[in-house]
Each structure stands twice: as C-alpha cells, then as structure tokens.
Amino acid sequence: MRALSPHALRRGWCPSALRPMETGDGWLVRLHPPGAVLTPAQLIRIAGLAAQHGNGLIEISARANLQIRGVALATHPELVATLLAERLVEEHDGDGPQRLTLVAPPLPPPACGGEGRGGGESPGRGSATAGRARPARPPIPNPSPLKSDVSDFSNALAMSETSDMAEAGGRGQRGALIDAAALADAIEARGRAIRGLPAKCLVIVDDGGPLSLDGFPCDLRAVAVAGGTVAIGLPDGRWLGPVDVADAPEPIAELLTAFAARHRENPDAIRRLRDLPPTLLDEMIAATGLPPTIPPAARPEPRRAGRFTTAHGQAALIGLPFGRSDVVTLERLGDAALRAGVAEIRLSPWRGLAFAGLEPTAVEPLLAIAADLGLIVDPDDPRLSIEACAGKPACLRAQSDAMVDAAALAEAAAPLLATGASIHVSACVKSCAHNGASDLTLVAREGGYDVVVAGTTRDRPLATLDLPAILARLRPGQDLFSRVSERGTTGPRV
Ligand code: SF4
Numbered sequence: 001m002r003a004l005s006p007h008a009l010r011r012g013w014c015p016s017a018l019r020p021m022e023t024g025d026g027w028l029v030r031l032h033p034p035g036a037v038l039t040p041a042q043l044i045r046i047a048g049l050a051a052q053h054g055n056g057l058i059e060i061s062a063r064a065n066l067q068i069r070g071v072a073l074a075t076h077p078e079l080v081a082t083l084l085a086e087r088l089v090e091e092h093d094g095d096g097p098q099r100l101t102l103v104a105p106p107l108p109p110p111a112c113g114g115e116g117r118g119g120g121e122s123p124g125r126g127s128a129t130a131g132r133a134r135p136a137r138p139p140i141p142n143p144s145p146l147k148s149d150v151s152d153f154s155n156a157l158a159m160s161e162t163s164d165m166a167e168a169g170g171r172g173q174r175g176a177l178i179d180a181a182a183l184a185d186a187i188e189a190r191g192r193a194i195r196g197l198p199a200k201c202l203v204i205v206d207d208g209g210p211l212s213l214d215g216f217p218c219d220l221r222a223v224a225v226a227g228g229t230v231a232i233g234l235p236d237g238r239w240l241g242p243v244d245v246a247d248a249p250e251p252i253a254e255l256l257t258a259f260a261a262r263h264r265e266n267p268d269a270i271r272r273l274r275d276l277p278p279t280l281l282d283e284m285i286a287a288t289g290l291p292p293t294i295p296p297a298a299r300p301e302p303r304r305a306g307r308f309t310t311a312h313g314q315a316a317l318i319g320l321p322f323g324r325s326d327v328v329t330l331e332r333l334g335d336a337a338l339r340a341g342v343a344e345i346r347l348s349p350w351r352g353l354a355f356a357g358l359e360p361t362a363v364e365p366l367l368a369i370a371a372d373l374g375l376i377v378d379p380d381d382p383r384l385s386i387e388a389c390a391g392k393p394a395c396l397r398a399q400s401d402a403m404v405d406a407a408a409l410a411e412a413a414a415p416l417l418a419t420g421a422s423i424h425v426s427a428c429v430k431s432c433a434h435n436g437a438s439d440l441t442l443v444a445r446e447g448g449y450d451v452v453v454a455g456t457t458r459d460r461p462l463a464t465l466d467l468p469a470i471l472a473r474l475r476p477g478q479d480l481f482s483r484v485s486e487r488g489t490t491g492p493r494v
Contacts, residue, residue: 014199015067016098017080017089024396025055026070029079032098034090035181036064036105036347042088043345043353044334047327049088053079059324059390062216062433063102063202064347069394096197101184102204102218104211104302105317105346105354106176177224178245180207187222190253196264197256198271212299216349217435219273220255222248223296231293235274236281240290251288258284303379304350307363314358316366319376322388322403323351329373336369350384352376382410382417387434391427391444398427400444405467409442412471416481424457425449431457440484442470453483 015021015030022028031046038046046066050058055070071079083089092098184205191197206213208224221233230248231241232255243251255273262280263270270276276284308315318333337345337355340362346354355366367377376383386409389395391402402425409423417423424431424438436456442449443457449470450461462483465473473480 014097016091017083018091020071020073020076022396023069023390023394024392024398025057025394027073027076029054029068029071029076030061030098031066031068031083031089032091033066033088033347035185036099036103038088038345038347040334040337040342040345042086043337044331045086046088047330047334049079049082051327054327056327057324057394058327058330060320060347060351060353061323062349062351063099064105064349065099066347069390092192094195095199096191096194097199097201099188100191100197100201100203101187102202102213102216102349103180103184104207104209104213105348106181106207106356176207176209177227178207178230180205180224183222183230183245183248186249187252190249191256194253194257194260196260198260198263198267200272201256201259203252203256208296210299211302213349214299215301219259220252222252225293225296231296232290233295234281234285235272236278237295238285239293239295240285240288241293243290251290254288255284258287302350304348304384305352305376305381306379307367309360313356314360314363315354315356316358316363316370316377317348317350317352317354318367318370319348319350319352319381319384321374321376321383322386322406324390324403325375329375332373333370333375336366340366342366380418382414383407385417385421386410386423386425387438388425389427389431389433391425395427395432397430398444399446400425400427400449402427402433402444405442405449408467408471409474413474413481415476416474416484419485421484426457429457440474440480451480 015028017029017031020027020029033042046068047058050056050068053071053075054068057069059067059069061067068079084091090098184203187203187205191201191203202218204213204216204218204221204223206221206223208226213221219235222230223233224245225231225242228245229242230245231239232243232248232251233239234255240251259270259273259276262276303317305317305319308317333353340355340358342355343357346356348354358366371377383406386406388402388406390398391400391404392398393401406423406425409425410417413421413423421439424434424441425444426433426442427444429443437454437459438456439454441452441455441457441459443452443461444450445464448464448466451463451465451470452459452461470480472478474484475481
C-alpha cells in the first residue's frame, strides 16, 4: 500500500478511506460503501475492522456515510487494502466528492402506513422554523435494487413507476414517484466526469415519497413532483422543470459543470453553489433551457425509526444515538440481522440503518435486540431530536464532551423535545453536526455552553450557563423550557 502524502493527510480534508482526517482520537476513516448498501455480514466485517484498526467507535454521518474513528496511521494502509479488496468501499480519483448524491433509504411500499414501535406521532427533527409534532408517516416504496450502470436507468424507472406508485397511490398515500437510487447513480456517473467539483458538493435526490429530505441542505435538489417527473431546486429557492426523470441528469450536470468552473477560478469565494452571484446563476439556468416552476408541495418531516408495515414486506429503521455506536453493538446488530434473514442494510441520512425485506415475525425480535443494545427504535425517542458533534476527546477543537452532554439533555429535556423542539449541542462554534438553526443551540465555551434560542452556533447567545443549570432550566415550567417552547421569539431573556 502506497504511503499517504502530507497533502492527503492535511487536516480539514474531506475524509475518505484513502484520505483519513486527523482528529483528537486518532485518524478518522470515512467509508463510502457502494450504493450506501451493506449486507449484515459486511456490517459485522466493518465492525471487526474498526475494532482491529480503530478505537472501537463507528459513526454514521449526516450524509449516510460510515466513519471508523481512532485509526492508527501505521495500520491504515492495511485497513484500506482490506476495505478495497473486499469491496466494502468505493473510492474515486480526484478531489471531487466521493459520493455526490444523497437519497433516503428505500423501504417497501406502504400498505396502511408505517407504524413505529410505540406508534403515534413522531416529534421528528424540529427546527427553528418547523412546526410542532409531525404526524407519523409511512415508508417510501422502492424495492428496486440500486443500479450501477447508467444504461439500466430507464428500466429501473419503469419498474418504479408501474409497481410501487400504483401500490402506494391505490391506498391514498403517495409513495415514491421515481427510483431515486437509479437517478442518483446516473447523476453520480455524470458528476465523476466533472473536473474540479468541491468535495462537499451535494445533490439531493428525493423520490417525492414520505421520507422527505427537505430538511437537508445541499447544492442542488431533484425532487419528484409526479410519476417519472422531477423539479430541480436551486439554493436561492428557484425551481426548474418539470423534467422527465430520464432527462434530469443532463441539466444537473450542466449546472454542476458551470459551478465547478467558477469554483476552480475562485476556490475560496465560490465553495458552494449558493456562493455564485445571482447574475451568474441566471446565465447557468438559462443555459439549461428549463423553465421556472413552482416548488414541490411541502411534506411533513418523516419518521426516522421504528417498524414499517407494507404490502410488500416489513422494514425496520434503527438509529444510532447521535450517529455513533461501539463495534460490539454493531456486531450484535449485524448478527441479529443475519438471523432475521435481512439481505441488505441501507445507510440512513438520519444517522441510522434501514433493514428491509423482513418477515413479519422477524421485525419485533430485531427491534427488541436493537432496543436492548441501546439503539433507537422508537420514532418518539428524544435522542432523535438532538444533534451532537463528536466533541471531546474525539475532536481536537472540542471544549466539551458533546455526546455525553447530549444524552443528559435527551433525558432532562424529553418533555420539551416531545413538543417537536430540536437541540443542537456543538463542542465549538464550527457546527459540524448541524448546519442550520435549531430551537436550542448550545455552543461549548469555558466549561459551559453559550445558549442560543432559535438560531445557529454563530448567533448571539442569550447567556452562558453550565450544563446542570441548563438541564434544570429545561424542565417544564422553567424559564428556558418556556423560551424554547416559544421558539425564542418572545419572552424574558435567560
Ligand atoms: S463542532 Fe467543533 S468540536 Fe465539534 S466536531 Fe466540529 S470542530 Fe470538533
């Protein structure tokens, strides 16, 4: 295995398997499994490799990638050689994104709506601008395998449109309107040919079903608006189309190509597509030949954990608390999935794992094992409403152990989180775990936290408090509970 260059090892690099990133607990190796899909045996194997080469911790990022923490540089080449030889990761040349697209994990089509363990309403992931508790939603229908070749694209779409849509639509519930995985693969193929795309560039491909990805920021967004038709969303709020899904990769590639050219000219100022001047964006839009269109209809935030019962099978969505697990837990979960007959596991952007194609009798035992392992199986679990960064000791910049503090907050603030509120715990101002605003943002500073209501880590805090004071004041009837409940728009200062 070739030794890594100092350039490849520099801190701040968007990490991958070949290019790890230095952190406070060793080197972080980010894995991009082909199609964001694993078998249970592969999950167990990755957990074993993380135990052998890392510090025993594995994470799922907000882009549905796995991360092995605490890897020793001395054995990194051996780890990468194994990952590549066993096809546990795919790596592309160049500085562009290893994975350009993000899709929701496809689950079988809905029969009578999803049902969570504990059922009922899900608080979902709140935001400073979101409403209160969101209704439970069924899973998206999309049993089609991920296509690895662009030529399979049309066939995959046809399968999606004739079976899944009819099934879902016949029950009054809108399911997947396109095969998002197939469209994502087509965009990936085009994107790999574009020189100079920033490593963090992201195109969201949303099948228009119940597992909406509206809450995720991105550079471009392709959202299904009817069977086989998508609208293309730009970061300034404009939408183009509608365009036949088979034709969508072309204008998306044109927009990305123009963006990459501007990024190469001015890499410091043009990092994301939203950084482009409006006049330039106008020119790029005109070049696609697509007309403006109305935005797709808003959908409720999706359930992110629990059981999904459908006409075509059963599925389980299991979350890792704050996106992190130890390897023993993942090995046990992989063993349980093997025993349950799971064929494939899909990585979820809600920092979890989706197990589809389960026999009805296999779902509850799998969820019970996951619950015993401390994983998230209930859509109402308060941990789903808290974003926390790696914190101490994992991050060199951290001023708090954000995940430990987040666990304490999940317990103390459960009544508040049940109202649909969201909390972001950031161990420094950089805000790695969550880009936007949250109902309550805590930024570690000098042994306490800056407290921001309805804002981001860069907004002016109301006060700086230590964690015990925050926990006490988040209980019902206390001032911070009231303030966050009101989303920070009124009320006394903390
Ligand atoms: S937000 Fe700060 S402390 Fe947390 S992981 Fe990012 S850089 Fe580290």
